Amino acid sequence: MTKHLQKSSKSLPSKPLPSKKDHPAGKCLMSRRQMLFTSGVATATVMVAVSSSPEAAKVPAMVATYPRKLIAKLSQLKTDKPIGFEYPDEGAFAQSMVVKLGVAAGGGIGPKDDVVAFNYFCTHQGGDLDGTYKGDTKSLGACPLHLSTYDLTRHGILISGQAYQSLPQVLLELDGDDIYAVGVFGLIFGRYDNLQG
Ligand code: FES
Numbered sequence: 001m002t003k004h005l006q007k008s009s010k011s012l013p014s015k016p017l018p019s020k021k022d023h024p025a026g027k028c029l030m031s032r033r034q035m036l037f038t039s040g041v042a043t044a045t046v047m048v049a050v051s052s053s054p055e056a057a058k059v060p061a062m063v064a065t066y067p068r069k070l071i072a073k074l075s076q077l078k079t080d081k082p083i084g085f086e087y088p089d090e091g092a093f094a095q096s097m098v099v100k101l102g103v104a105a106g107g108g109i110g111p112k113d114d115v116v117a118f119n120y121f122c123t124h125q126g127g128d129l130d131g132t133y134k135g136d137t138k139s140l141g142a143c144p145l146h147l148s149t150y151d152l153t154r155h156g157i158l159i160s161g162q163a164y165q166s167l168p169q170v171l172l173e174l175d176g177d178d179i180y181a182v183g184v185f186g187l188i189f190g191r192y193d194n195l196q197g
Contacts, residue, residue, distance in 0.1 A: 029106035029154060066171075066183040066195065071117070072098050074110055074177050080135030084120075087170055087181040093190045095120045095130065096170050098179060101138050105153040107185070109174045117170035117181060118156050121189040122148050124163035140167060155185065168194075 071085040082097040098117040101108070105116045118140060120129050127145035134141075139159060141149030148161025156167030168186035172179055184194045 066181075068173070069181045070178055071181050072179045074115065074174065074179055077115060080133070082133050084130070085117075085181070087117075087119075088184060088194060091196075093119070093121045093126065093188050095128075096181075097130070097133070097140075098170070098172070099133060099152070101152060102135075103138060103153060105138070106155045107169055107171065109172045109179070115172065115174075115179065116152055117172055118150070118152060119168040119170065119184065119186075119188050122146075122163055123165040123167060123186075123189055124148050124161070126189045129167075 066088050069087055071087065072083050077083065077098070077100040079100050079102040082099040084095060084097050086094040087096050088094065096117055096119045098115065100110070101114045101116060102112075104113040107116055109115045121127070122129055122143040122145065124143065125145055127143035127148070129140045129143060129150075132141050132143070133139070138153050139149050139151055140156075141147070141159070141161065143149070143161060143163070146162040148163040149159040150156045150167040151159050156169050158164070158166065166186055168184050168188050170181050171183040171185055173182045174180075188194050
């Protein structure tokens with residue numbers, strides 16, 4: 001059964017996470033639906049007033065959307081072996097990784113909700129986290145610059161170090177064996193807008 005992003009914010013698929021009781025990542029996790037809305041992935045046409053007058057005509061305006069990009073096959077993933085890709089474009093700071101954690105995670109896809117993806121650049125000052133994945137703690141880090149470390153089971157929240165923002169999480173969709181990147185939750189380091197040209 002194909003699971004893909006709907007073109008209306010009214011019909012996004014809802015996939016509740018396991019209850020707090022049986023989910024190892026605990027209560028800080030948000031549902032997939034919450035992530036999609038918060039990250040602005042949902043596409044929508046909104047009506048915008050062209051002046052402040054109550055009688056002002058309203059015109060339709062499109063909300064920017066992320067590309068849908070094939071990044072890996074579910075069957076090729078091995079637990080704790082990250083695979084690199086670039087998203088949402090091939091510009092600066094787009095390098096990212098997808099990994100099968102082997103344990104359920106916030107925003108995870110697959111039969112065990114354990115496949116997640118994250119941008120590779122530390123939110124503090126852009127340290128490159130490529131090669132720092134730790135399978136025993138399901139984390140990225142320590143950052144080579146100031147040692148920040150991020151928890152990949154909990155949307156990339158900071159475990160320790162100098163950063164004060166979570167690592168941007170790449171949102172995923174599963175279509176058969178194909179894994180697609182469909183959005184980013186959080187601001188990528190070095191960008192004022194994740195979808196900048
Ligand atoms: S750049 Fe990563 S902790 Fe400072």
